Amino acid sequence: MIEINLLLIFIIIAAIVAVEVKDLLSSVVAVGVAGFGLVISFLTLKAPDLAITQLVVEILCLIILIRATIKVDLPFSTSGRWLINTLVSIAFIAVFLSYGYKALLSLPVFGSPLMKTSDFYLSETLKSVHATNIVSAINLNFRAYDTLGEATVLFAAAIGVMSIMRRKGRLTNKNKDNESE
Amino acid sequence: MNQNNGMSVIVKTVTRLLAGFILLYGIHIVLHGHISPGGGFAGGFIIALSYILFMLAFGKEEILKRVPQPMISLLESLGALMFLAIAVFGFFGGYFFANWLPKGIPFKLFSAGTIPISNVALALLEVSLGLFGIFLVLVLLKFAPLNEEKTKKK
Numbered sequence: 001m002i003e004i005n006l007l008l009i010f011i012i013i014a015a016i017v018a019v020e021v022k023d024l025l026s027s028v029v030a031v032g033v034a035g036f037g038l039v040i041s042f043l044t045l046k047a048p049d050l051a052i053t054q055l056v057v058e059i060l061c062l063i064i065l066i067r068a069t070i071k072v073d074l075p076f077s078t079s080g081r082w083l084i085n086t087l088v089s090i091a092f093i094a095v096f097l098s099y100g101y102k103a104l105l106s107l108p109v110f111g112s113p114l115m116k117t118s119d120f121y122l123s124e125t126l127k128s129v130h131a132t133n134i135v136s137a138i139n140l141n142f143r144a145y146d147t148l149g150e151a152t153v154l155f156a157a158a159i160g161v162m163s164i165m166r167r168k169g170r171l172t173n174k175n176k177d178n179e180s181e
Numbered sequence: 182m183n184q185n186n187g188m189s190v191i192v193k194t195v196t197r198l199l200a201g202f203i204l205l206y207g208i209h210i211v212l213h214g215h216i217s218p219g220g221g222f223a224g225g226f227i228i229a230l231s232y233i234l235f236m237l238a239f240g241k242e243e244i245l246k247r248v249p250q251p252m253i254s255l256l257e258s259l260g261a262l263m264f265l266a267i268a269v270f271g272f273f274g275g276y277f278f279a280n281w282l283p284k285g286i287p288f289k290l291f292s293a294g295t296i297p298i299s300n301v302a303l304a305l306l307e308v309s310l311g312l313f314g315i316f317l318v319l320v321l322l323k324f325a326p327l328n329e330e331k332t333k334k335k
Contacts, residue, residue, distance in 0.1 A: 048218040052210070056226040063233055064314050130284040131215040131293035139220065140299040144278040147299075148268060151306055155261045158310055162254070 007041040024069045032062045049135045188238050196238035203231035207304075214300040215293040221303025228304065229311025253309050260305030267295050267302065 011034045018030035035058035042051040121138055131137040139147050210217075211224030236244040267278075274281025285292030 049220065049223070052219055052223040053226070056223050056230065060226055060230060060233070060311055060314060063230075063237070126287060129280060129293055129296070130287045131296055132287055133215050133217060133220070135218075136215045136220045136296060136300070137293065140215075140296045140303075141278075141280050141294075144268065144299070147303070148264065148278075151261060151264050151303065154306060154310060155257065158257060158313055162313065 003044055004041060007037050007044070011037040011041070025066065028062065028065045028069055031065070032058065035061070049133070192238050196234055200231045200235050203234065204228055207231060211300055211304040212290065212297065215296045216288060216290070221300040222307055224300070225304035225307025226311050228308045229314075232312055248312060253312050256305050257309035257313070260302050260307075260309060263302035263305065264299060267299055271295075 014030050014034035014037060018027045018034065021027050021030060035054065039051050039055045039058065042048075042054060121134060121142065125131060125134045125137045129137045129141050131141070207224045207227030207230075209224075210219035210227060211221055214220035214224065232244060232248065269277070271277050271279035271281060273279070280294040280296070282294040282298075284294050287293075291297070
């Protein structure tokens with residue numbers, strides 16, 4: 001348990017550094033540090049599937065963010081209605097924390113095995129699906145609807161961004177504008 | 182050194198040696214998703230990362246030559262349609278997402294019915310998403326000077 005707490009404190013410190021540091025590249029590196037702390041905490045909680053996926057996605061995000069930020073240093077907008085913004089965020093955090101406290105009270109203790117549904121998966125996977133990776137069997141056999149929704153969300157996001165950021169359409173529109181002018 | 186030509190000779194040589202192995206490792210993780218930890222999501226991103234390593238070492242033009250953008254769109258649509266087709270073909274076994282293929286022996290590569298095929302479909306989706314991330318970055322970084330060039334030519 002103690003290493004999980006240490007890792008969580010490490011992740012929180014990295015997140016605070018990522019928010020507070022002025023340089024955008026250092027902020028990206030701090031976000032990466034928080035992500036790798038999450039990878040190690042997944043490993044200590046004995047979830048190698050999640051750890052592999054998180055590690056790979058983390059590397060990809062880090063590469064993309066560094067490639068995107070290495071040239072551009074975007075300024076942070078800190079001016080404006082800071083009083084209202086601070087009050088709204090404090091009120092939101094207070095509401096979130098109070099509801100989160102109430103929700104956490106009704107959960108079982110962290111780390112205690114809860115064998116209502118997972119017992120079925122553990123006993124039935126090897127017999128009925130013949131897959132030795134139970135996580136994969138749950139993702140793609142027992143709860144395939146979830147994965148279908150996930151894939152649909154990813155597909156829709158990619159299609160949306162691709163149609164907004166594509167190069168050809170924008171250029172032809174600009175050319176048309178120039179011609180009409 | 183010119184940025185478009187990528188990094189130094191050392192990096193290029195090491196990348197030429199390593200990129201293929203990373204690609205193979207990604208394919209291994211995808212195909213063994215139902216036996217060992219991993220699966221379509223992680224393996225697909227590892228395959229995409231091998232291409233990204235190639236791009237970082239050799240520059241943008243080289244990867245655009247090898248993997249054109251219509252191919253990415255094709256891969257992505259193929260992955261999504263394949264996953265949906267697996268779900269619909271489940272009606273042969275009685276219901277949506279039924280695992281109707283022969284199950285085989287556990288710990289063998291061809292076992293667990295439709296799960297390996299679903300892993301491959303998800304991997305195709307993830308590869309295209311990961312590669313698509315590169316093109317997003319390329320477009321983001323290249324967009325402003327490209328417009329200026331076009332207007333200058335006019």
